Amino acid sequence: MRISAPARPARSARPARSARPVRLAAATAAALALAATAACSTSPAKSDAATGAADAAAGAAGAAGRTIRVAAAESFWGSLAAQLGGEHVEVSDIISNPDADPHDYEPTAADGRTVAGARYVITNGIGYDAWADKLLAANPAPDRTALKVGDLVGIQEGGNPHQWYSPASVHRVIDRITEDYQKLDPADAAYFDQRRTEFLGTALAPYDQLIAQIKATYAGTPIGASESIVTPLAEGLGLRLLTPEGLLDAVSEGADPTAADKSTADRQISGRQIGIYVYNSQNDTPDIKAQVQAAKAQGIPVATVTETPDPATASFQDWQLAELRGIADALKQATGK
Secondary structure (H helix, E strand, O other), X not given: OEXXXXXOOOOOOOOOHHHHHXXXXXXXXXXXXXXXXXXXXXXXXXXXXXXXXXXXXXXXXXXXXXXXXXXXXXXXXXXXXXXXXXXHEEEEEXXXXXXXXXXXXXXXXXXXXXHHOXXXXXXXXXXXXXXXXXXXXXXXXXXOEEEEHHHHHOOOEOEOOOHHHXXXXXXXXXXXXXXXXXXXXXXXXXXXXXXXXXHHHHHOHHHHHHHHHHHHHHOOOEEEEOOHHHHXXXXXXXXXXXXXXXXXXXXXXXXXXXXXXXXXHHHHHHOOOXXXXXXXXXXXXXXXHHHHHHHHHOOOOEEEEXXXXXXXXXXXXHHHHHHHHHHHHHHHHHHOO
């Protein structure tokens, strides 16, 4: 079973990172305070935190048939968690709206209760969802297991946080989620093994196959991109990303790229030094819109990606597969292969 958080207001281009701390800190503090109040409630109704504690105790005893309550900071990780856990998990996504920006997300009291009641929490880390760390700290549970993807793949804050676009990282997360489920519910270890095998062999197989096909056919093809979300995918596909790293990082973080980096990217487009241009359609600043139009004017095929699944109901693999097909079509148009 999978539960999604309510939709959030739509956003346009991200504000600069320097504008975030005060607003985020205030919102987070309010959410933490409300979550702590909810967790400590002595009313007759059973709180989420109490339910989570009971589930954790049962899981520690290895009782078969228990449902593991899972909280995923982002829905792309939640999709994997739900499919790997099947009937033995209940997954709640904190961020599931394609228009919500995980960088700037303001957690609510309901988010705090979701984390408080979870036996297993999945966060991205790498500075992407620092608010999730604060929710975990405000709702400690000795029997809870927490997976921070950045720690798993060995990337600390300051590195590229968009690891759901790295095929290698995705497979590591799949393996770790399965291992963690087996530790939380050892009596159903064989069930979780079967779920992983079926998921890799059926649901995720087209994703893996298309990645291999793109890499075999188009490895080394120069491409341009709007921001650093494309970097892990380009590496996984064997494509050569020419856009200056400074511009990619600046756009991703809501900052202005330097004039030099912008000029370089513009020259790469006007001189047709790139085969295709890939951009995040959920973060299209005026500069990026101008680059997209310039690429199209030069006959450079444009492919799009999004930060979070769009539509929100899409599974991880369906979302990624649609984007990979768009990139493959653009590469075919650019190269004739």
